[in-house]
Amino acid sequence: MGFNLLLVGFTIALAILDLVVYIFIVINYRQSKGLWQVGLIFILEFIYGLAYGLEMVATDLNTKILFNHMQYLGIPFIVVVWFYITKIFENPRFVMSFKQMILISLVPIIIMITVQLYPWSNGIYYADGYIDFANASANLGLAVLVFTKGPLYYVGVFYTAILIGAVTYTYYKVWKAKKGYRSKEAFWLTILSAFSLIAVLPPLFSRQTSGIDFSLYFLQFIAYIILFTMFKYETIDLKPSAHRSTFETSSDPMIIVDDAYDIISWNHAFAHFIEKPVVYRANITDFTTNKELIDSIKIQKAYGFTLHDRHFILETTDVRNHAGHKNGYLIRFNDMTSYIERIAVLDYEATHDELTNIFNRRAFFDQMEKYLTEKVNQFEPFALVMLDIDDFKKINDTYGHVVGDCILEEMCSVIRKELPDKVLFSRYGGEEFMIHLRNMADDVVCAIADHVRQTVADHLFRVQEHELHIQVSVGISINRTGDNVTLREYINKTDEAMYMSKKAGKNRCTSIR
Secondary structure: OOHHHHHHHHHHHHHHHHHHHHHHHHHOOOOOOOOHHHHHHHHHHHHHHHHHHHHHHOOOHHHHHHHHHHHOOOHHHHHHHHHHHHHHHHOOOOOOOHHHHHHHHHHHHHHHHHHHOOOOOOOOOEEEEEEEOOOHHHHOOOOEEEEEEOHHHHHHHHHHHHHHHHHHHHHHHHHHHOOOOOHHHHHHHHHHHHHHHHHHOHHHHOOEOOOOOOHHHHHHHHHHHHHHHHHHHHHHHHHHHHHHHHHHOOOOOEEEEOOOOEEEEEOHHHHHHOOOOOOOOOEHHHOOOOHHHHHHHHOOOOEEEEEOOEEEEEEEEEEEOOOOOEEEEEEEEEEOHHHHHHHHHHHHHHHEOOOOOOEOHHHHHHHHHHHHHOHHHOOOEEEEEEEEEOOHHHHHHHHOHHHHHHHHHHHHHHHHHHOOOOOEEEEOOOOEEEEEEEOOOHHHHHHHHHHHHHHHHHOOEEEOOEEEOOOEEEEEEEEEOOOOOOHHHHHHHHHHHHHHHHHOOOOOEEEEO
C-alpha cells in the first residue's frame, strides 16, 4: 500500500473522528454545561477533512473542484469559531451578539459564496484550476488540484491572520494575568496560536496553491488541544476531584450496586464500616441479616439504625445513565451521630436551667400541659410542691450574687438526691422551684416535701470562705387530673400554700387540697 493511500485513509479517518467528537459534544451538551461552540470546530473540520480526502482520490478536474467547493463550506469559518471560543476561554460568560457574529463572519461568508460560484467567479478567489500531474511524485504520488490565487484569496489569508493574531493576544492576556486554573493552558495556547499565525502567512508570497494541504492536519491538532483545554478543568480536574470528595474520601460509608443489588464499588469508609472484607460483586444480603434494612434499600426508604454506638440513616438513590434510565443504586450510610448529639445538646439547653441543670420554667409548663391532657392520666392524683428560699435576697446582698448562685446550684443537687426517680423538678423563678409528684398518697407527698425541706435546712453550704445554712418555705397542693382546672390554677393554689408557710414563720410545709 502506497503512502498516498495511507494519507487518504488517515485523512478520512480523522474526519470521521471529528464527526464522532461533534456528536459526543452535542449529546453531552447539558452535562458539559455548554461549550457547544467547541463542537462547531469539529463539524467544520469534518466537512473540510472528508471533502479533502475525497478530493485527493478524485481523478478528474470537475470532481476535484466539486470536493474543493465542499471544503469551503467549512474552511473559512474555522478561525471565526476559534476566535469565539478564545473569548469564552478568557471569559466563560462571554456572549457574542448576532450582529457581532455576522460582522466577524462577513469575509468568510463572501469567500464561501465566491468559491461555490467558481468557475463563474473566475479570477476573484480562484483562477485557472488544473490537476498537477507533473509533481505527483513530490506529493506522495498524489495529483493535487492547483489554482491561481485571486485577490479575495489574499484578503482571506490576511483576515485569517488578523483573527489568529487576536486569538494569540487573548491567550497571552489570560496567561499574563496568572489568575485561575487556565493560566498554564493559556501559555501553551499562546505559543500554539503564535505558530499558527506564522504558518498562515507564507501563502501571501505565492501566486498559486501547491502541494498537499498540511494545514488541515495542523488545524486538527489545534482543535484537539482546544477541546482538551476547554474541558480539562471540568472533566479531568474538577469532576474527578468532586467524585473523590463525595464518594471515595467521604467519611460516610457508601456503595454502588447494580440492579441485582450486587456491590460494584465502595469507598474507604464502607470498608471499615463492616466487619468482613468487601468482595466485588457480593450481594448486599451478604453483609447484613437486618431484613428491615434490606427492604428499605429495595423500596428506597430512609432507615435509621445504630451500629458501634454511632447513629446512621440509610439513603438509597437511583443511578441513571445519560438517557435517564436507571441502571443501579447509590447507597449511602449517613453518619448522623454528631447531628443527633448536637440536637440532644440543644434540646437539653432549651429545657434545662443553665445554672442549676434542672428543668427550666418552659420545660415545666410543657411537661405539665402534656401530663394534664393525656387521657391515660385522667383522674390520677398528683401534687405540686413549690419551694422558695427564705430571705435569699439578704444572702445576695451580704455575700454577693456569686455566692448566691453557688448556693442555688448546690441546693438543687442536694434536693435531686432526695427525690424519687422520674420526678419533675424545675426552677420556676429566681429562687422558686417546683416539684411534680404523681399518683402518691397525701401523707407520702407531705413526707417527701418535708424531708426535702429538712435536708436543705440541715445542709452546710461551704462557698469560698463562707459556711452558710439556708431554709425553704414549702407549699403543697393536692390535686387530681380531669377536674376542669387549668395548670395556672393548680400553680396559683400551690403558690398560695407556699405563702401560707411564709406567713406562719417560714421553714415549714403547708398543704391544701
